Amino acid sequence: MAQTAPLIPRLVASSIAIANRAGEIIRNVMSKGDLGIVEKTGKNDLQTEADRSAQRCIITSLSKQFPSITIIGEEDEPSDSPVPSDWVVSEVDQDILRLECPDNLQQVSAEEVVVWVDPLDGTSEYTQGLLDHVTVLIGIAVGNRSVAGVIHQPYYNYQKENEPLGRTIWGIRGVGVGGFEPKAAPEGQRIITTTRSHSTPEVQATLDAMKPDNILRVGGAGHKVMLLIEGKAHAYVFASAGCKRWDTCAPEAILVALGGKLTDMHGKEYSYDKNTPFPNKGGVLATGKGENHEWYLEKVPEAIRKKLV
Numbered sequence: 001m002a003q004t005a006p007l008i009p010r011l012v013a014s015s016i017a018i019a020n021r022a023g024e025i026i027r028n029v030m031s032k033g034d035l036g037i038v039e040k041t042g043k044n045d046l047q048t049e050a051d052r053s054a055q056r057c058i059i060t061s062l063s064k065q066f067p068s069i070t071i072i073g074e075e076d077e078p079s080d081s082p083v084p085s086d087w088v089v090s091e092v093d094q095d096i097l098r099l100e101c102p103d104n105l106q107q108v109s110a111e112e113v114v115v116w117v118d119p120l121d122g123t124s125e126y127t128q129g130l131l132d133h134v135t136v137l138i139g140i141a142v143g144n145r146s147v148a149g150v151i152h153q154p155y156y157n158y159q160k161e162n163e164p165l166g167r168t169i170w171g172i173r174g175v176g177v178g179g180f181e182p183k184a185a186p187e188g189q190r191i192i193t194t195t196r197s198h199s200t201p202e203v204q205a206t207l208d209a210m211k212p213d214n215i216l217r218v219g220g221a222g223h224k225v226m227l228l229i230e231g232k233a234h235a236y237v238f239a240s241a242g243c244k245r246w247d248t249c250a251p252e253a254i255l256v257a258l259g260g261k262l263t264d265m266h267g268k269e270y271s272y273d274k275n276t277p278f279p280n281k282g283g284v285l286a287t288g289k290g291e292n293h294e295w296y297l298e299k300v301p302e303a304i305r306k307k308l309v
């Protein structure tokens with residue numbers, strides 16, 4: 001069975017198992033207490049031992065199982081030390097291999113695939129102990145389109161006793177989603193989710209122009225798209241540069257598999273081609289199924305939109 005399934009479901013099946021392992025690594029770093037925080041070159045841009053170790057687990061495992069695909073990870077990896085053998089995952093999620101795959105995904109070759117890896121999304125929140133904002137993101141693109149994604153939440157349920165810790169959700173365009181219960185956001189309200197650690201006057205002015213009933217300021221692109229697909233927010237609005245392709249590839253695929261949309265502030269979809277420059281310079285606007293994406297675009301103040309190129 002595993003050998004006969006097409007490449008995209010096999011990649012998703014492996015990514016689920018790999019993301020689970022990366023989540024354990026993230027929890028282990030936190031429980032040991034030494035986060036090994038490094039400031040990267042950008043403003044308000046941190047990296048921890050958990051980001052580095054989780055990425056080594058994900059990239060080593062994926063490239064071992066799929067040697068011909070292109071993998072692009074957020075973190076630079078200067079480490080020469082060998083990857084511990086128990087970080088190299090060979091398991092796969094068997095249920096995914098049994099899914100029906102649409103025609104357009106049947107014949108994808110490894111050379112067409114680009115996997116965008118954010119080993120730990122919400123690093124700023126992780127260092128501040130806001131653990132439920134943290135996700136592991138593995139996004140799968142074919143050509144320039146994001147077609148499948150896995151979001152793992154290592155700390156899901158962490159404040160509840162007797163509930164399983166962590167969960168992994170997946171989505172494949174044209175196939176469906178799993179690992180959670182999709183829900184529509186409440187009618188008759190406008191709830192917008194946005195950054196809590198990378199706000200700017202432009203981000204705030206754009207939110208003001210949309211006159212939301214409520215604003216949910218939380219960390220991570222993965223976490224914010226989870227709020228959309230679980231019906232907690234109607235739109236994710238970030239009128240600023242700062243996010244990168246690895247932040248949006250996996251969440252976009254899951255959102256789109258459910259009928260939602262993710263674009264820049266001009267309404268343009270991001271390209272996930274391997275040669276694309278990775279900054280999402282046009283900002284992020286994501287809306288759930290049935291939301292009027294155009295309405296949000298029209299509300300973006302023109303002077304702010306013009307700067308986001």
Ligand SMILES: Nc1ncnc2c1ncn2[C@@H]1O[C@H](COP(=O)(O)O)[C@@H](O)[C@H]1OP(=O)(O)O
Nearest residue numbers: 045120121122123195198219220221242243247
């Ligand atoms: N100015 C920035 N510099 C670095 N990363 C950013 C910036 N803005 C956003 N990001 C990335 O996008 C994610 C979503 O942004 P926010 O939480 O501010 O809404 C962040 O968790 C971070 O990913 P990461 O934590 O993987 O570095």
Ligand SMILES: [Mg+2]
Nearest residue numbers: 045046074123
């Ligand atoms: Mg980062």
Ligand SMILES: [Mg+2]
Nearest residue numbers: 118121122247
């Ligand atoms: Mg990120």
Ligand SMILES: [Mg+2]
Nearest residue numbers: 074118120121
């Ligand atoms: Mg990250």
